[in-house]
Amino acid sequence: MKDSYILQIETATPVCSVALSKNGKTVGVVEADEPNLHASHLTLFIAEILREEGIGFSALSAVAVSKGPGSYTGLRIGVSTGKGLCYGLDIPLIAIDTLYAMATGFLETRNRKEGRTTLVPMIDARRMEVYMAQYDINLYPQEATNAQIINEYSFGDGGSYVLFGSGADKFETLFEKHKHIHIEKSFMNSASFMSSIAFAKFQDGAVEDAVHFEPYYLKDFVATTPKQRL
Missing domain, CATH: 3.30.420.40 (ATPase, nucleotide binding domain)
Structure with a gap:
């Protein structure tokens, strides 16, 4: 039976985290708990974890994303990246409740x-x-x-x-x-927490429409305007 590699993306919290699982077991994690890393580091983390584990994108069976609730901007970045990979590789998108x-x-x-x-x-x-x-x-x-x-x-x-x-x-x-x-205290969220959940969903065929899926924001995004300095 072919091994199932699932790339897992967690960007709903301040942690930027990417994990790779094989048949429901975590085989690698790359992550950092620093503010505003998602946009600049997510794709770098994805490339790094695949390189470390010695596999290419073609070996992936699915991509799992943390669907929220959480940071509006973080969720947009993580889900958009996951959807793009799934669309380009023609593999399923799996959404995991954060x-x-x-x-x-x-x-x-x-x-x-x-x-x-x-x-x-x-x-x-x-x-x-x-x-x-x-x-x-x-x-x-x-x-x-x-x-x-x-x-x-x-x-x-x-x-x-x-x-x-x-x-x-x-x-x-x-x-x-x-x-x-x-x-x-100091509990850090991680994409590795998704491994067993994502594999179970993959086996059950519980996948999303990669084109139309949207994150679960819970609350509407409200943009604020910086106060003018006097």
Whole structure:
């Protein structure tokens, strides 16, 4: 049986990340957690990971993209790049929910499996707002993806929660006296978290129309005009 190589692109958060998986297992990752890298580094990362693994574009079976929610600009860059590759190579496009991939990666890398803990992946949406979802440790959704403004009364139902992702670190002080809420600091999103999900979707034929697919922004993009200096 032919091996299935899937190129995976994650640009929904400040992390610019590219991974390559083989039959659902990550075989390589190139990534950097620095602001404003997506436009300048994404294609370089793609070329680097293929070169490191010794395969060409023709060996790819599919491209998987993080579909959002997340950064409007980052998602546009990542999805546009993925769509272009799929169209040019005539291979399927696979879309992965960003928050679900984060929860999957958290369980894979942090080894937290408390039975009653609710996983809350968060992506920063500026100020006290985040894009978030809630999952149990079996990755069954407990609350649908949404945008929320977080305050001290959030998560006040007495359950046990672990918050992680680019939107979670800023709440460490807010919840420092809440013993049922744990902030898992410095959790970095990665395209490698998509490997098992992307392969399962590929096997099931759960692919997107590469021409018409659009990212899941959750909120409309609002452009701002810089204030004039006096």
